[in-house]
Amino acid sequence: MIKAVDLGKSFGNVPVLKDVTISFEKGKTNLIIGQSGSGKTVLMKCLVGLLEPDKGQIFYDDRVFSRMGFRERRVIRQELGMLFQGGALFDSLTVEENVMFPLEMFTQMTKEEKLDRANTCLQRVNLVNANHLYPAEISGGMKKRVAIARAIANNPRYLFCDEPNSGLDPRTAIVIDNLIREITKEFNMTTVINTHDMNSVMEIGDKVAFIYHGELWWQGTRHEILETENKEVNDFVYATELMRTLKK
Amino acid sequence: MKLFYHLGRYFTMIAVILKKPEKASIYRRQIIVEMDNLGLESLGIVVIISVFMGAVLTIQTAFNTDHPLLPMYAIGFATRQAIILEFSPTMVSLILAGKVGSRIASEIGTMRVTEQIDALEIMGINAAGYLILPKVVAAMIINPVLVVLSMFVGIMGGYVVSAATGVVPVSHYVYGILFEFSQFDIVYALIKTVVFAFIITSVSGYFGFFTRGGALEVGQSSTKAVVFSSIYIILFNLILTQILLV
Numbered sequence A: 001m002i003k004a005v006d007l008g009k010s011f012g013n014v015p016v017l018k019d020v021t022i023s024f025e026k027g028k029t030n031l032i033i034g035q036s037g038s039g040k041t042v043l044m045k046c047l048v049g050l051l052e053p054d055k056g057q058i059f060y061d062d063r064v065f066s067r068m069g070f071r072e073r074r075v076i077r078q079e080l081g082m083l084f085q086g087g088a089l090f091d092s093l094t095v096e097e098n099v100m101f102p103l104e105m106f107t108q109m110t111k112e113e114k115l116d117r118a119n120t121c122l123q124r125v126n127l128v129n130a131n132h133l134y135p136a137e138i139s140g141g142m143k144k145r146v147a148i149a150r151a152i153a154n155n156p157r158y159l160f161c162d163e164p165n166s167g168l169d170p171r172t173a174i175v176i177d178n179l180i181r182e183i184t185k186e187f188n189m190t191t192v193i194n195t196h197d198m199n200s201v202m203e204i205g206d207k208v209a210f211i212y213h214g215e216l217w218w219q220g221t222r223h224e225i226l227e228t229e230n231k232e233v234n235d236f237v238y239a240t241e242l243m244r245t246l247k248k
Numbered sequence B: 001m002k003l004f005y006h007l008g009r010y011f012t013m014i015a016v017i018l019k020k021p022e023k024a025s026i027y028r029r030q031i032i033v034e035m036d037n038l039g040l041e042s043l044g045i046v047v048i049i050s051v052f053m054g055a056v057l058t059i060q061t062a063f064n065t066d067h068p069l070l071p072m073y074a075i076g077f078a079t080r081q082a083i084i085l086e087f088s089p090t091m092v093s094l095i096l097a098g099k100v101g102s103r104i105a106s107e108i109g110t111m112r113v114t115e116q117i118d119a120l121e122i123m124g125i126n127a128a129g130y131l132i133l134p135k136v137v138a139a140m141i142i143n144p145v146l147v148v149l150s151m152f153v154g155i156m157g158g159y160v161v162s163a164a165t166g167v168v169p170v171s172h173y174v175y176g177i178l179f180e181f182s183q184f185d186i187v188y189a190l191i192k193t194v195v196f197a198f199i200i201t202s203v204s205g206y207f208g209f210f211t212r213g214g215a216l217e218v219g220q221s222s223t224k225a226v227v228f229s230s231i232y233i234i235l236f237n238l239i240l241t242q243i244l245l246v
């Protein structure tokens, strides 16, 4: 379980997160949804320590992450996988080397074991025959999938995905969503996913939190979100013609 | 005030990159890769510049010391001293500051703006150390090699030009370049080179690592890296010469 209490973050005078108290459960896919610019990425970066929040506390299970120094955080970071919104693959490494990178750094595996693990991860994201290409040589959606493979390579206990399926076709998007849900269940991980895709919400939203202008506005399950009376949530959920038709 | 801010952040970064690496074997491998990237790829330009530098120095010295009281071998001697003491270490380092410095800053800067550095940090890796230390070490090993090569090639350039044009008879040139040779001169030149190598890589790494923004800022960082490494090289050239030679 990951918990944030009273999290606040401003850039200059502009408050981006306002007293967000939120928890993410183990073995579930916890979704953070909200409009573009509402603060989802900033929230996620605060949770993993890439941004220092101005106030508030962050807990990883019983460990107080927000009070730790670099050395202590390193222990948690090795149990953590993150998928960045832009992929953030290492340009100078091939697809295969990218996925093997965390294993090289932190495990004592032999070359064969690492290759084996990398291939398993790449297969799970439906990516074969791209092992020796460089990030510049593959498509945007492929990059995303490599980034997912890299994030899960080291069997993380905590998985953070910033828009895992933006830029993917609907079928691949569903495959990726379900993959994330599967491994979450399989390894009992705590998974946090940023998205603004209602398909993902309906498909894998075990727990859904709606962020509105930096505030936690609403939370519930994917079933509850269809019934809620909350205006802002409704505006978001029923923004498309398709969803409105479905509602009727 | 900005100066103190940058100095403080620079030295904090130096302290961070000198921390114990996560995995020594990976750093060792990176050092080899960087020696190739930063050193071997600069071989061509170093050789070309040094040959011409030696040739031009010989001709100019010959024309400016056209005095009956000065022995002919003084031309070879002066050329050698100028190349070893100043031209090879400082000029080659300045050229490398342009070539290697911009490369380092844009490489690391791009990694910053595309979140690759965040990706390293999230894995619990000391990103500054992983990216900058191998480059610093590689340059401190490979630059002295380049500079020694430059000295040799430069003196050969003088030799070739004296043989070809006869501005100074070859035998006098050879006598001159062997005249009162002091090993300390080489040591002095290599000390300078190692310090300059540290300046080039760490200053460029600094500007790359703290890039904020996008592609535009990467370009700016790369320019700043070259300008500031060159300024610090010239500054430290003066300081080291004062300390070591006086």
Ligand SMILES: Nc1ncnc2c1ncn2[C@@H]1O[C@H](COP(=O)(O)OP(=O)(O)OP(=O)(O)O)[C@@H](O)[C@H]1O
Binding pocket: A011, A016, A034, A035, A036, A037, A038, A039, A040, A041, A042, A043, A085, A196
């Ligand atoms: N480093 C930064 N400096 C200044 N402002 C920032 C910074 N990062 C984010 N912001 C601001 O914080 C707000 C929230 O940004 P954030 O990236 O969290 O949005 P998001 O919800 O992830 O949007 P999207 O769905 O488009 O990814 C934006 O208004 C943005 O301008």
Ligand SMILES: [Mg+2]
Binding pocket: A040, A041, A042, A085, A162, A194
């Ligand atoms: Mg975002």
